[in-house]
Each structure stands twice: as structure tokens, then as C-alpha cells.
Amino acid sequence: MKGTIIRLQGGFYDVMTEEKQEIRCRARGNFRNRNISPVVGDDVDIQDQGDGTGYILAVDERSNHLVRPPIANIDQAFLLFSVKEPAFSFHLLDRFLVLIESKQVHPIIVLTKMDLLTESELETIQAAAALYRSIGYEVIETSTETGSGIEQIRGSFKEKTSVFAGQTGVGKSSLLNAVAPELELATGKISKSLGRGKHTTRHVTLITLADGLVADTPGFSSLEFPEELEVEEMRWCFPEFVERHDDCKFRGCAHLNEPGCAVKAAVEAGEIASTRYENYVTFMAELNDRQRRY
Ligand SMILES: Nc1nc2c(ncn2[C@@H]2O[C@H](COP(=O)(O)OP(=O)(O)OP(=O)(O)O)[C@@H](O)[C@H]2O)c(=O)[nH]1
Ligand SMILES: [Mg+2]
Ligand SMILES: [Zn+2]
Known part of the structure; x- marks a missing residue:
């Protein structure tokens, strides 16, 4: 039986089968020995035990694979940057773009928390958005407070596997909740003293949403270039x-x-x-x- 890994938890792999059934799987010993660590997004062959559990027998070849966040076979990456709390950084944006470009994944830049800007700050941010648009990147300006940009995000999921990535506290889970309130993903508070979030999301999870699949991921606090980047x-x-x-x-x-x-x-x-x-x-x-x- 074929399926896709949608979650890793406590040593189990939760697999969504082609029939949209969720099966909690373990990896078969022989395949672990071959040093393949399945990640969320992997297409797998499983043996269904008939009681909601099963075994992963094989992992299909990946079209791509990100290390951070750990996920495979994605069509596009939404790179989220808050314009405030945590503060916007050109350096971090360019660093993240390099990471995604080097993996040949299609990036979409998402600016979050637009509602927090004063008028003069808004000008600065819109100039930054215009710069990246002029390079050819899609830039979506969003706010879960005013609802701006939410429809555009929702409309981008169709028939694709997407990943939401970004620093902790930028509002990845909040934005997904805004697209689909029934998700009720946990969201965190921004620490006033540090001006950043506290890793509220702990696991990469693929969610079926708006005719596509999208992964919420834990935020990072720093971004290293992958070792293989020459x-x-x-x-x-x-x-x-x-x-x-x-x-x-x-x-x-x-x-x-x-x-x-x-x-x-x-x-x-x-x-x-x-x-x-x-x-x-x-x-x-x-x-x-x-x-x-x-
Ligand atoms: N004002 C404002 N606050 C927002 C917006 N989006 C998110 N927040 C706040 O930002 C904080 C962090 O949001 P989360 O959704 O937990 O951030 P996250 O990126 O999922 O963080 P991790 O799971 O730790 O990686 C919460 O207090 C949200 O209420 C927004 O558009 N405007
Ligand atoms: Mg989160
Ligand atoms: Zn030159």
C-alpha cells in the first residue's frame, strides 16, 4: 500500500494512505540499517496490519529534501518573515532565499504582522517588498488581525505540497489558523524581553488544506547554510x-x-x-x- 508520511512522533511515522486513511507505522529493521531516515513528505510503501498500524517497507526516491525544516518532496516553500516581533531582517531573508534556491525549491516570501507597522515603517517595508518583487519573487503581505493576504495564501495551496518555514514566533501556525480556523494549531506568545517566540510548534506536520498539502514546522532561531552548499x-x-x-x-x-x-x-x-x-x-x-x- 502507498502513502505519504505526514507526521513523526515518538518513534512512529504517521502515514496517510492514498485512500486517505491514517496508519501509524514503524520502520522495518532492515531498512533502518540502510541508513535511510524517513522524513515528513516521503512517499512510502507500507504493510497495513489492519488495526490502524503498519510497517514502512520502502521509501521512494525524493524529488528534493530540506534539512531544516526536515521535509521531502515539496513543490514550494512559504518563507515567513514578521515585519516586527521578531524584527524584519534583509540578512535573514537573503540567507533563507539562498538556502531554498540552492535546493531548487520555489520560494514565496510572506510578510506577516503587517498590522503592527506605523505609517513610516510601512513605507520601509513596502519598499523592501517592491525590491524582492522586482527580482521576480512573489511577496504576500499578511495580517491575521486585519485578514489581509489570507485569501491569497489559501489560493496558493491547490494541488501542491507546501511548507511554511521561518523563525520561531513569526506566525506560521497563526497564519494557517487564519486560513482554516478548524485547525486550532497551538500558537505562542512573543517574549517581551527577547522579542522572539519560544518554539511553540514542536513537530513538522503535513495538513490537508484547500486542495493541497501544507506543512506547519517548528521555527528556527538561527540558519546555517547546509554543508553541501559549495x-x-x-x-x-x-x-x-x-x-x-x-x-x-x-x-x-x-x-x-x-x-x-x-x-x-x-x-x-x-x-x-x-x-x-x-x-x-x-x-x-x-x-x-x-x-x-x-
Ligand atoms: N499582531 C499580530 N500578531 C500576530 C500575527 N500573526 C501571529 N501573531 C502573533 O505572533 C505570536 C507567534 O505566533 P505563532 O503562530 O505561534 O508563531 P510560529 O511561527 O508558529 O512559532 P513557532 O511555532 O514557535 O515556530 C502569537 O502571539 C500570535 O498571536 C499578526 O498577523 N499580527
Ligand atoms: Mg508554530
Ligand atoms: Zn561578475
């Missing part, structure tokens, strides 16, 4: 750089110190945002540094 890959994770790469004088241009660099020229001309370029330089230094240490 220095040479970074330049392909910035779409507006990729667009200009052919115009650089050198074929293997890293857009750092090379003469005749079209990316640097575009930064100087104000066609590429300096925040984007500065983050690129910082990320390159970080990866180079890491490579030197190994």
Missing part, C-alpha cells in the same frame, strides 16, 4: 545576478574582485540593491572561511 553555487542563488552573469568579462566570474563584472556595475548603477550584494559578499566570505577550516 562556494561556487552561491552566485546561482541570486536570480538578478544570474540574469547578468553572461555580461561579465570572465566566464567564471564570482562577482567579487574581477574586472569587467556586470553584477558590480549593476550595483553601482543602482540596478541591483546594495543590501543584496553586501549579503552576497558576506555569505561568500562565510563559505570560503568554512571551506578553509575543513
